[in-house]
Amino acid sequence: MTINPDLQGRSYPAAEVYDVGREKIREFARAVKATHPAHFDVDAAKALGHADLVAPPTFAIIIAQRADAQLIEDPDAGIDFSRVVHADQRFTHHRPIVAGDRLVAELHVDGVRAMGGGAMITTRSEIFALGSGDAREPVTTTTSSILVRGEGQ
């Protein structure tokens, strides 16, 4: 199976809405062994000036990996998920994610390059919060590179 080189430059528009819930923030925070009260206690988050519970810095991976799944599961992409290795990850927060946010992600394939028999694919998710009407506020930009191992890699 080979990676389709025409993937570079492809975009996948925002699909389903992700509703950020308090219990999900608490569950994710416990899963990464976070203890800061702003993840658990609404009053503690408000005391820091936030509207509601604050998500941990890597929480956006949930939304980013849902967006990435559109590419990985695209039969036209030629990606074998069992051979995927996460190579790097970055989060740039334009504002913190808080409980009550309604988020969507636009996926962009920024780079595809051959590596031995495999390929390194770099994707970027632009995550927005939905406001009233058509308003969309930039929240987080995530970039990630995955290595799809070729035979024998």
Next chain:
Amino acid sequence: MSPSFNELSAGQEIGSRTIEVTRTDLVKYAGASGDFNPIHWNEAFATGVELPGVIAHGMFTMGSAVQLVTDWAGDPAAVVDFQTRFTKPVLVTDTTGTDEPGATIDVTGTIGKLDADAGTARVDLTVVAAGQKVLMKAQAVVKLA
């Protein structure tokens, strides 16, 4: 109490933390994140794809390592940028039914760079498991008051 920009200098250590990891922790992370790749919970599957055994999600390691920075900053929202490269897998042995961790991750944070114009400090994390650096260029940019 959040740190004050003027009291910081490059090279200063902000602290260190040890994270104990069990197979149960990986199952919890899988559920919380939605990443159910069986290499993170199924030994036979992991060894079948030429891994030495079950390995932690890279995102578990990245996400737990940054807690040192979050606690130091005093507000999780102060971490405005966070990146890393994943260089070595964290092998988590099966210690189910005992009090022993399946892996131990040591995290140390050092001020890498200060940006007076932006009012930010870059914290460089050294993240080690089984004697090897498992993350490289693990950098968190913190907005200071």
